[in-house]
Amino acid sequence: MNLRNRLRHHPEVHTGALNDILFILLLFFLIVSTLANPNVIKVSNPKAASDTKAKQTVVVTIDKDQQLFIGSSPVSLDSLSGQLQIFLAKETDKPSVVINGDSVANLGVTIQVMQIIKALGATPVVAVDPSH
Numbered sequence: 001m002n003l004r005n006r007l008r009h010h011p012e013v014h015t016g017a018l019n020d021i022l023f024i025l026l027l028f029f030l031i032v033s034t035l036a037n038p039n040v041i042k043v044s045n046p047k048a049a050s051d052t053k054a055k056q057t058v059v060v061t062i063d064k065d066q067q068l069f070i071g072s073s074p075v076s077l078d079s080l081s082g083q084l085q086i087f088l089a090k091e092t093d094k095p096s097v098v099i100n101g102d103s104v105a106n107l108g109v110t111i112q113v114m115q116i117i118k119a120l121g122a123t124p125v126v127a128v129d130p131s132h
Helices: 003-007 016-035 080-088 107-119
Strands: 058-062 068-070 073-075 096-101 123-126
Touching: 058 080, 058 107, 068 080, 080 107, 096 107, 107 123
Parallel strands: 058 096, 096 123
Antiparallel strands: 058 068, 068 073
């Protein structure tokens, strides 16, 4: 009779607590990722009665100081056309450019940006806040 094999202890690592921690971390990152806003430049959008959604190729932001941004990188009005061509060259169908303007932004700057976008063959879409 071989008693040594039956009395031998097999060490095991208890992973129940680790599974709980990993599950909580997964939930935390899922919740945080849904709350993250890709627009890092804060502007107050003008109000409108209805909201129109369009597939956005690129976002041009005009802040309250009339500074232009493509995504989150600043750009001047003179170099806007060249920078937008880089983004629009990747699109196969008719691209659209969303203009995210502050409510106190100069209308003249917004119209100049819209003219540049139309000259490049894209559709300008102005983002508005649908709530009153």
